[in-house]
Amino acid sequence: MSKEVVSYKRHRFPREVIAHAVWLYFRFPLSFRLIEEMLLERGLIVSYETIRRWSQKFGAAFARSLRRKAARPGDIWHLDEVRIVIHGQPHWLWRAVDQDGYILDEILQSRRNTQAAQRLLTRLLKKQGIRPARMVTDKLGSYGAARRKLRLTVRHLSHKGLNNRAENSHLPLRKRERIMQKFRSPGGCQRFVSVFSAVRNLFIPPASIDNALARHIHRIRAFAQWNKATLLTA
Structure with a gap:
């Protein structure tokens, strides 16, 4: 059985909210305050300081999980x-x-x-x-x-x-x-x-992908891998 490297224990918000906030911060050029506003629009009252702590705590663990499953790079x-x-x-x-x-x-x-x-x-x-x-x-x-x-x-x-x-x-x-x-x-x-x-x-799709359908498929697979890394799916 694989060891769970990400733990959401003793956190008030569900894992889906935490993982989404961390994804927004590292994926897009957004500040913590902007992410706070985006979550508020969805009815979630989360302070920017909480989002900052989530990013510090969970970001490295998510990245380690992603690297273990990364595709073989070029030569x-x-x-x-x-x-x-x-x-x-x-x-x-x-x-x-x-x-x-x-x-x-x-x-x-x-x-x-x-x-x-x-x-x-x-x-x-x-x-x-x-x-x-x-x-x-x-x-x-x-x-x-x-x-x-x-x-x-x-x-x-x-x-x-x-x-x-x-x-x-x-x-x-x-x-x-x-x-x-x-x-x-x-x-x-x-x-x-x-x-x-x-x-x-x-x-980000690799440079070798040069059509819209392939980029779409790449992003669907990326989200599936992200969900596994953040323990949103088994």
């Missing part, structure tokens, strides 16, 4: 980093996506150097369990240096114009960052993006 890794300022201090969110835009991993670090790139690659190799067929990056030399240090013998394409897949993956997070009026701490940023990316991976 082309697009790597990039984006600057995030937290309390006036610059940080770098290092991210890897596959050829379909599926987020493989991301890690917030205070440096933009070879050591930081090596840490991302090491995590990727451990989590994916395989080496990529090809690695695509921009012109930042840290990627090539990290690849050599790890003795990673894969084809490495280093060209800004070839890495639009990774660069475009930063845009949804940038939108959320503006809605949230910046992140409050590095740990909070890392926790948010880990859940945000898991939910986005589930609901």
